[in-house]
Amino acid sequence: MGAYDANLCVLTLGSRIITGFEEGTMVNSEKDEDFFSEKVDAQGVPIISESNNPLGTITFTLSQTSPHVAYVEALAKNRTEFPIWNNYSGTPKEVTGGTRARIKKTAGKEYGDEASGREYEVKVFDYTSD
Numbered sequence: 001m002g003a004y005d006a007n008l009c010v011l012t013l014g015s016r017i018i019t020g021f022e023e024g025t026m027v028n029s030e031k032d033e034d035f036f037s038e039k040v041d042a043q044g045v046p047i048i049s050e051s052n053n054p055l056g057t058i059t060f061t062l063s064q065t066s067p068h069v070a071y072v073e074a075l076a077k078n079r080t081e082f083p084i085w086n087n088y089s090g091t092p093k094e095v096t097g098g099t100r101a102r103i104k105k106t107a108g109k110e111y112g113d114e115a116s117g118r119e120y121e122v123k124v125f126d127y128t129s130d
Contacts, residue, residue, distance in 0.1 A: 008090040011060060013075065013101075013122075014082040020066025022117035027060045027086050029096035031127055056127025058084055058097065062107075064115040069107075072120055076103035084122055098124040 011018045011027050021027075032055040036048050062069055075082060085097035102125075107118035 022061040056124040058122045061117040061119045076106045096129045098126040100125040
C-alpha cells in the first residue's frame with residue numbers, strides 16, 4: 001500500500017505556484033459532464049450520444065492569511081484568463097487542468113474568532129485529466 005503526501009500536490013495559476021491552503025481538502029478537480037449519455041429507443045435498442053463538452057471545474061480553498069489571496073482575487077475581479085494545473089507527483093502521478101481558465105467570482109468573506117478560508121471555483125475551458 002502506498003503513502004499520500006499533500007506536499008506532493010502543486011497548484012499553479014498562470015506561472016505562479018499557489019500556497020497557503022486551508023486545512024482539509026486543498027484542491028478538487030472534476031470534469032463537468034459525463035463522457036456520454038444514453039437512452040433506449042422504443043424497440044429496446046440502446047443509443048449512446050458522445051459528449052464533446054470540454055469543460056471542467058477546479059475548486060480550491062486558501063487560508064484567509066495565504067500570501068496568494070490578493071493575486072487570486074485580482075484574477076477574478078479583472079476577469080483574467082490563465083492556465084491552471086494541479087499536479088500530484090506521488091503515486092499514482094496525476095495532472096488535471098487546462099490552458100484556458102477563469103475564476104467564476106471572488107471568494108465569500110467570513111470573519112470570526114478564527115481565520116477562515118477563501119474558496120475559489122475555476123472554470124476550465126479545455127479541461128484534461130491524466
